[in-house]
Amino acid sequence: MSPVRRALATTSIALLLLAVFAGAADAQRRGTRGRRRPPTAEPAEPAADPSDATGVPDSPFDDEPPARPASQPARQPAPASPGTARRRRPRQPRAPPPAPAEAPPAEADAGPPPPDVAPIREEYVALMDDLVQARSRVSALGAELFRTQITIDVQDRTGDDATLARLVIYLDGAPVFRSDGPAEGLGSGRQVFSGSLAPGPHVLRLEVEQRARRDEAYRYTLQEDFRFQVARERLSEVTLVLEDGSDMASSYPSGGEGRYEVRTRMRVATRALPAR
Numbered sequence: 001m002s003p004v005r006r007a008l009a010t011t012s013i014a015l016l017l018l019a020v021f022a023g024a025a026d027a028q029r030r031g032t033r034g035r036r037r038p039p040t041a042e043p044a045e046p047a048a049d050p051s052d053a054t055g056v057p058d059s060p061f062d063d064e065p066p067a068r069p070a071s072q073p074a075r076q077p078a079p080a081s082p083g084t085a086r087r088r089r090p091r092q093p094r095a096p097p098p099a100p101a102e103a104p105p106a107e108a109d110a111g112p113p114p115p116d117v118a119p120i121r122e123e124y125v126a127l128m129d130d131l132v133q134a135r136s137r138v139s140a141l142g143a144e145l146f147r148t149q150i151t152i153d154v155q156d157r158t159g160d161d162a163t164l165a166r167l168v169i170y171l172d173g174a175p176v177f178r179s180d181g182p183a184e185g186l187g188s189g190r191q192v193f194s195g196s197l198a199p200g201p202h203v204l205r206l207e208v209e210q211r212a213r214r215d216e217a218y219r220y221t222l223q224e225d226f227r228f229q230v231a232r233e234r235l236s237e238v239t240l241v242l243e244d245g246s247d248m249a250s251s252y253p254s255g256g257e258g259r260y261e262v263r264t265r266m267r268v269a270t271r272a273l274p275a276r
Contacts, residue, residue: 147273150236152176152193152204156186158244162210165219169193169240170205189239199232206240206264212249220246226266234270241265 152171156164169177169192177192184190204226212218230236245261252258 147233148197148199148230148236149234149273150193150195150197150230150238151191153189153191153237153239154183154186155189155239155241156183158210158242161213161249162244162246163213164208164242165211166207166209166221168207170203170207171197172202173205197230197236199230201227201229203227204238204266206266208242208264210242210244210262212246214249215253218246218249218252220260220262222262222264224264228266228268231270233273235273237269237271239267239269241267 150171152169154167154169154177158164164179164182164186166181167177167179167183167186168175171193176195206222206224206226209221210219228236228238241264243263243265245263246259248258248260250258
């Protein structure tokens with residue numbers, strides 16, 4: 001290459017590099033000036049005019065102005081400064097709050113489980129067995145030591161208008177006879193108990209329930225206590241007599257008047273012990 005052409009190429013390359021460096025410096029100065037520029041204040045929005053209230057609810061979006069009556073002209077929005085207007089994001093409608101989760105239906109409360117009465121029942125049966133055996137031993141002991149006896153007879157003289165529903169006889173708190181319903185042979189007299197007893201005072205309790213044959217709704221219940229003495233080495237014969245002259249079931253339904261006339265008698269007789 002000739003020296004002239006070499007000089008021209010070198011000069012062209014130098015001019016080209018000078019132009020590139022000058023453009024880069026100019027761009028850097030422009031960027032620095034743009035960053036140091038203070039931000040332009042955004043103009044304040046004009047206050048709402050009270051006369052513009054129309055009772056129409058606001059639009060869910062800020063960019064959509066509320067509807068106005070035809071009599072009022074729409075206001076022109078204030079011009080925004082160039083480069084300062086910011087696009088507002090539309091207001092999203094609020095989602096309804098989530099419905100509370102329904103609690104599963106509670107099972108019906110059946111309450112506490114019933115207590116287990118099996119051990120109590122077994123204990124009660126064992127006590128009754130021991131009580132029966134104790135009474136048998138006491139009766140045998142009384143027969144040997146005191147040679148004192150007692151018999152109890154029952155005569156039911158209530159007649160055909162009444163029927164026996166329940167009869168219980170206690171001697172010193174212990175049941176010696178029980179009948180739930182009519183008992184055979186009581187009409188003419190029947191011995192319901194015979195045994196040995198210690199001499200001295202004793203208590204006989206009678207519980208009886210009678211019902212009218214005509215209408216069982218008419219009934220009565222008696223509970224009576226009788227105290228008596230038992231003589232040593234003698235036989236005490238106790239007789240209970242049930243009498244009933246009531247006309248409640250026959251007279252009250254027809255005439256509106258009736259009466260209960262109930263009587264219980266007890267007779268005690270002492271006899272010599274029979275020879276063995």
